[in-house]
Amino acid sequence: MTTLKGLILKETDSGESSKSICVLTAEMGVIYIYVRGGRKSSKTVSATQSFSYSELCFEEKKNANGQVSRYLNSSEPVKLFYNIRLDAAKVALASYFSELLIYSGTEGQECKEVMRLALNTLYFLDEGKMAPDLLKCVFEFRLLCEIGMRPKLVGCAFCFKYEDDKMHFNFLEDRLECSSCCPNPESIHTLILDKQLLYIVRYIALTEYEKLFYFKISDKYLKKLTEFTERYVGYHFRKKFGALEFYKMLK
Structure with missing residues (x-):
């Protein structure tokens, strides 16, 4: 046994x-x-x-x-996590988290950090301690980071500049490119990150769990962050998740 x-x-x-x-x-x-x-x-x-x-x-x-x-x-x-079951939108969001975890393909692997992320996320969803849309962004991006898909966020991949007024994130290469070095700034495979959004992305990817769920951002940056994390999941998993579409319908 x-x-x-x-x-x-x-x-x-x-x-x-x-x-x-x-x-x-x-x-x-x-x-x-x-x-x-x-x-x-x-x-x-x-x-x-x-x-x-x-x-x-x-x-x-x-x-x-x-x-x-x-x-x-x-x-x-x-x-x-009883309170999740009392709210249809929370059920849909928790189901989306489950779909991501299942699709991550971690069978046979040690997953202590993934488990910690999942339990913390459901706790904050259950208790209503973080806005659901922000919680979704945190879970999406940090999960991929924990399963070996953390992007290169230290600085520009070419000149190593730490930040710029506009940094381009290349989804195909998982890297940052500053405005001076970006080979194709009009590419459909890049997204512009200003200093604030870059800080948020780095925070989610790199901060310790004791601080990960204790921050707030404006609606403006939540919209930008949502675009980034959903595109990041899309480029790596190449799959549409039904629970996510249902969650968006319920909002």
Whole structure:
């Protein structure tokens, strides 16, 4: 038996009474666990519902081809993030976060920082301690940074200038280019970052978690930041996420 704490990202019905759950764990990344009778059993329903952080005890079995299947033995909720379920927009946003985590492809990898990011994000969403749209931007960009897609933000990729009135971010190369060095300032693959927006982007990418969720920005810069983070996700994942579109409809 293996016992781990995990965040339930998704539930999928299986048969008449069972289900499969997709779980983010710090030790094993994203894994799938089969829950016998999970749709009817009151013993597991709260601990295995989406957005619950729970202690899960499961057994692993290998088939003839070496493929591993996991079966839940017992579960205990640690944190349910109950308030998220009371707001349709919060549910949609949390579902988008789950889609991003699943698509990140972290199975079999240690994901301590990703888990920390996910739990902190759901806590701030649950408690309403940060504007949802800003929280979305923070999660989108920091998640990609944590899974190895942190861009080059120290300075211009050519002359190493730390900042400029206008810095161009090249999405194809994941780098900054100052106005003097940018080879193609009109490219559709670049976005202009002024000093304030560059500071915000660097802050999200590099600051420690104790400070990450404790800042505010104006609506003007939230709009700019949203464009940056959504384009960043789009260039790296090449996928549209249904929960994000639903969240935007509910706003």
